[in-house]
Amino acid sequence: MTAPTGLREREKARVRGELIDAALLLFEHRGFEQTTVQEIADAAHVSRRTFHRHFPSKTAVVFAHEEDVMAHLLAALDLRPPTEAVFAALRAALRDFLLDDSQTELRRRQADTARRARLVLITNPQLRQENFTGAFGRRDALARNFAHRGGLPEDDLRAKLAASTCFSAFGVGLDHWVTQPDPSVHGLYEILDNTVAALQHGLEIDSATGSAAS
Structure with a gap:
């Protein structure tokens, strides 16, 4: 069978x-x-x-790719050593997933699909709103993964905040990627890695006329 x-x-x-x-x-x-x-x-x-x-609908087709990619990313995240902190593990999982030499052609096709899907969302505000609502399940799955890695309860506020922030960062990163001349998987990885690194190390932006206020 x-x-x-x-x-x-x-x-x-x-x-x-x-x-x-x-x-x-x-x-x-x-x-x-x-x-x-x-x-x-x-x-x-x-x-x-x-x-x-x-x-169930043509709308679901647009969102399907994000669901598939999130499932693969969570699987890659689960393979990271349990001693890694969540953002360090997430950056490594992104690298392991997107830059897997044994899956180069598959990742290239997935990146092309992601780019097309994101462009559809960018040009359709109603679809984008529906995707925001539908992303709650994927966000919560990431939050549970973070909570488990940190030995925290599933409803821990820090895990939920970290997952929600990551989702926002991924959205910003994807929107930036589709406007760039480099549509490659490596280009996508560099952008997403930079977004998670910014979360990992802090997002304070110093004043152009002096150091940040203490």
Whole structure:
């Protein structure tokens, strides 16, 4: 039973990926509002029914990539030594995930998908608001991971604050990345690493006319 189950899961992942790619390409060329579910299904060479087996709506397609990436990032974070503090572990997990030499082509495709999805969000304020609301689950998963790493209760305020701050930082970093001329995975890593490093080391900005007030 193991082999058929593995084949089914790979096939589901393949169809899901093709639906995401087809949808984002249509959104880019035709606009999100103008694109229909049927057009996405047709572009991926599947039925509308198959589309809905994977996604409840075309909106869910835009958010699906972030959910997938967060699952991979949490897995990479769990592999970091338990002695590492949360931001140090997160920076290392980002490096391990994004710069994995054994997955170079996959990461390149994922980065391209992330860039397309982010551009759709940037140009659709309503979608962006829905993504903000839908991100609560991913944020809470990161907070639980931080709490576990720190030996804290799951509802610890510091873990929640650290996770919420990371999510805001990731959003700022992604928005910055899609406006840059370098669309590479390494470019994405450098930006996200810098955002987490800023959180790790503090965000105080000195006055241009003198040192910060004590």
